[in-house]
Amino acid sequence: MRPFTYERATDPRAAVAAVSRTGAKFISGGTNLLDLMKLDIEQPSHLVDISRLPLKNIEELPEGGIRIGAQAANSDVAADRRVRTRYPVLSEALVAGASGQLRNMASIGGNLLQRTRCPYFYDTAAACNKRVPGSGCAALDGFNRVHAILGASDACIAVHPSDMAVAMTALEAEIELLGDQGARRVAIDDFYRLPGDTPHIETVLQPGEMITGVILPAPPPGRQGYRKVRDRASYAFALVSVAAVVAAERGTITAARVAFGGVAHKPWRSVEAERILTGQPATMANFRAAAEAAMAQAVGRGHNDFKIELAKRTLCRSLAQLAGELRRQL
Amino acid sequence: MAVSSNDVKMKSAGIGIALTVNGRAHRLELDPRTSLLDALRELLHLTGAKKGCDHGQCGACTVLVNGRRINSCLTLAVMHEDDDIVTIEGLGKPEALHPLQAAFVERDAFQCGYCTPGQICSAIGMLAEARAGWPSHATVDVAAEGTTLTGAEIRERMSGNICRCAAYPNIVAAIRDIVEGVHR
Ligand SMILES: Cc1cc2nc3c(=O)[nH]c(=O)nc-3n(C[C@H](O)[C@H](O)[C@H](O)COP(=O)(O)OP(=O)(O)OC[C@H]3O[C@@H](n4cnc5c(N)ncnc54)[C@H](O)[C@@H]3O)c2cc1C
Ligand code: SF4
Ligand code: FES
Ligand code: FES
Numbered sequence: 287m288r289p290f291t292y293e294r295a296t297d298p299r300a301a302v303a304a305v306s307r308t309g310a311k312f313i314s315g316g317t318n319l320l321d322l323m324k325l326d327i328e329q330p331s332h333l334v335d336i337s338r339l340p341l342k343n344i345e346e347l348p349e350g351g352i353r354i355g356a357q358a359a360n361s362d363v364a365a366d367r368r369v370r371t372r373y374p375v376l377s378e379a380l381v382a383g384a385s386g387q388l389r390n391m392a393s394i395g396g397n398l399l400q401r402t403r404c405p406y407f408y409d410t411a412a413a414c415n416k417r418v419p420g421s422g423c424a425a426l427d428g429f430n431r432v433h434a435i436l437g438a439s440d441a442c443i444a445v446h447p448s449d450m451a452v453a454m455t456a457l458e459a460e461i462e463l464l465g466d467q468g469a470r471r472v473a474i475d476d477f478y479r480l481p482g483d484t485p486h487i488e489t490v491l492q493p494g495e496m497i498t499g500v501i502l503p504a505p506p507p508g509r510q511g512y513r514k515v516r517d518r519a520s521y522a523f524a525l526v527s528v529a530a531v532v533a534a535e536r537g538t539i540t541a542a543r544v545a546f547g548g549v550a551h552k553p554w555r556s557v558e559a560e561r562i563l564t565g566q567p568a569t570m571a572n573f574r575a576a577a578e579a580a581m582a583q584a585v586g587r588g589h590n591d592f593k594i595e596l597a598k599r600t601l602c603r604s605l606a607q608l609a610g611e612l613r614r615q616l
Numbered sequence: 617m618a619v620s621s622n623d624v625k626m627k628s629a630g631i632g633i634a635l636t637v638n639g640r641a642h643r644l645e646l647d648p649r650t651s652l653l654d655a656l657r658e659l660l661h662l663t664g665a666k667k668g669c670d671h672g673q674c675g676a677c678t679v680l681v682n683g684r685r686i687n688s689c690l691t692l693a694v695m696h697e698d699d700d701i702v703t704i705e706g707l708g709k710p711e712a713l714h715p716l717q718a719a720f721v722e723r724d725a726f727q728c729g730y731c732t733p734g735q736i737c738s739a740i741g742m743l744a745e746a747r748a749g750w751p752s753h754a755t756v757d758v759a760a761e762g763t764t765l766t767g768a769e770i771r772e773r774m775s776g777n778i779c780r781c782a783a784y785p786n787i788v789a790a791i792r793d794i795v796e797g798v799h800r
Contacts, residue, residue, distance in 0.1 A: 292631060292648040292694050317690045320651070321671050333648070335695055361684075365750040370759045377758045381751055385776025386742055388672055390684045391691060520753060520775035 315391035350504030356395035375510035379453035395497035402444035431589035442485030452547035456529035465495035478552030508533030524548040556580040638706030655693035664704035675777035678734040685741025704733035723790040727781035
C-alpha cells in the first residue's frame with residue numbers, strides 16, 4: 287500500500303474542508319477503500335476519517351419519511367425497528383449483503399459509493415477504462431459473466447454491486463450532500479451515472495462533496511420485498527436482484543415499484559414494468575409481460591446472456607411472492 | 617520520553633496512538649497504513665486473530681470492537697483509538713475456557729484450527745446480535761420481534777467465517793449448545 291497521511295474529522299464542515307487537499311479521500315468503514323488500496327487500485331495520499339462524525343442517527347421526518355445518517359452502520363439500519371416495519375425491502379437488502387462482520391463496519395455513505403466488482407477492474411494488469419481512463423475494457427471480449435445487460439457502453443459493462451442501493455431506488459430515496467458550496471439533495475436515480483465514455487465518473491458527487499444522509503419518503507403503499515440470486519447462498523454479490531413494492535385491491539395491482547440489481551452500472555428502476563403492472567390483475571401472465579418489458583432493451587455479451595432470462599424469472603418470482611402475501615393478508 | 621514496557625515502535629514511525637486490547641492500554645507508534653490485524657499480530661504479538669485473505673473474504677481476522685464483531689484486516693489501527701478491542705486471547709485461558717471455547721473443544725469444531733479464533737469471536741458477536749433481535753437473511757419476516765436461532769439462522773449469521781477444513785456441522789453444533797444452554 288502506498289504511504290498516506292491520516293486525520294480524523296471532528297465535524298462535517300471540517301471534513302469537507304480537509305478533503306479539498308489533492309489526493310485526499312474520505313474513509314468511513316474502510317471495507318471497500320482499504321481493499322482497493324491494498325491492491326493499488328485506489329491511491330489516496332491523505333485519508334480523512336469520517337467514521338466518528340455525528341451522522342449515525344435515524345430520525346423520523348414530519349411528512350412520514352425517515353432520514354438515515356451517512357455514518358450509520360449497515361447493521362444498525364437493517365435492525366432499526368422503523369426500517370424493519372416500514373421499509374422491510376431495505377432491511378432485507380442490507381442483510382442480503384456482505385457478512386455480519388462487514389455490515390457492522392460498513393457505513394451507508396460508503397455502501398452507496400462502493401466500486402464495481404468487475405474482475406478486470408481488480409486486475410491491475412488488465413485494460414480497464416474505469417481504473418485507467420482510455421486504456422480499454424478487457425471485459426468486452428473477456429469473461430463477462432457478471433457484467434451488465436442494460437445501459438452499458440462500449441467503454442464499460444460493469445455493474446454496481448450494492449444491494450442496499452437497489453432497495454433505496456425502489457423507495458425513491460434522496461441522497462443528502464454537503465460540499466464547500468453548501469448542502470444539496472439528489473434523487474438516487476440521478477445520483478448514479480451510466481458509464482457512457484467516462485466510466486470512471488460513477489456519480490454526480492462533486493470533488494470534495496460528502497454524503498451526509500439518505501432521505502426515504504413515506505413508504506409507498508403495498509408489500510415490499512428484496513430477492514437476490516447469487517452463486518452461493520450467502521456472502522456473495524448478486525448475479526441479479528429485484529427490489530419490488532406491490533399494492534393490490536381485490537386482485538388488481540394498484541401501484542408497483544420495480545428496481546433491479548446486478549444488471550447495470552446503477553440500480554435499474556424499471557418504469558416500463560411498473561406501467562405494465564399497474565391496473566392489471568396480479569397474474570403470472572401479467573408478471574411475465576412486465577418482465578419482458580423490463581428486459582426489452584437488454585443485451586448480453588456472451589457469458590452473461592443468462593442474466594436476461596434470470597432477471598425476468600427473478601422479477602416473476604418476486605411479484606408472485608408479494609401478491610401471495612397480499613392475498614393472505616386479506 | 618519514558619517508554620513503558622507496553623510501548624512498541626515500528627521502524628517507519630508515524631502516528632502515536634492509544635489502543636486498548638483485552639482490557640490493557642497500549643501506546644503504539646505506527647505507520648498509518650497498519651491494519652488493526654497487523655497491529656495486533658505484529659506489534660502486540662497477539663497472534664490468535666489470523667490473516668486468511670486480508671480482504672474481508674474469510675473472517676479469520678474477526679475480533680470484537682466495542683462488543684461488535686468486525687474484520688480487523690479491513691480497518692486501520694489508527695481508527696481505533698479509545699475503542700475497546702477484544703481478541704481470542706482476551707476471552708479465556710486454557711485452564712478457564714470461555715463457554716464457546718469449551719463448546720468448540722467438546723464438539724470437535726475444528727481440524728487445523730486456523731479459522732477457529734475468528735469463528736469464536738464471530739459467534740460471540742453473533743449471539744449478541746441475535747439477543748438484540750437483529751434480523752438476518754434467513755429471517756422469514758424481518759419485521760417480526762425476537763429471533764430464534766435455528767440451524768439455518770446460525771449458518772446464515774456465521775457465513776462471514778469460512779472454514780477451509782469444512783468443520784461447519786460441528787461449528788454449528790457447538791454454537792447450538794451455547795444457544796440451548798448446554799454450556800450455561
Ligand atoms: C467480502 C465482501 C463481500 C461483500 N459483499 C457485498 C454484498 O453482497 N452486497 C453489497 O451490497 N456489498 C457487499 N460488500 C461491499 C460492502 O457493502 C462495502 O464495502 C461497504 O458498504 C462500504 O462501506 P464503507 O463504509 O466500508 O466504505 P469505505 O470503504 O470507507 O468507502 C468507500 C468509498 O466511499 C467513500 N465514502 C465513504 N463514505 C463517504 C461519505 N459519507 N461521503 C463521501 N464519500 C464517502 C470513500 O472515500 C470510498 O471511496 C462486500 C464487501 C466485501 C469486502
Ligand atoms: S467493464 Fe468497466 S470496470 Fe470492467 S474492465 Fe471494462 S471498463 Fe473496467
Ligand atoms: S483476513 Fe480478514 S477477512 Fe480474511
Ligand atoms: S478448522 Fe481448518 S480452516 Fe477451519
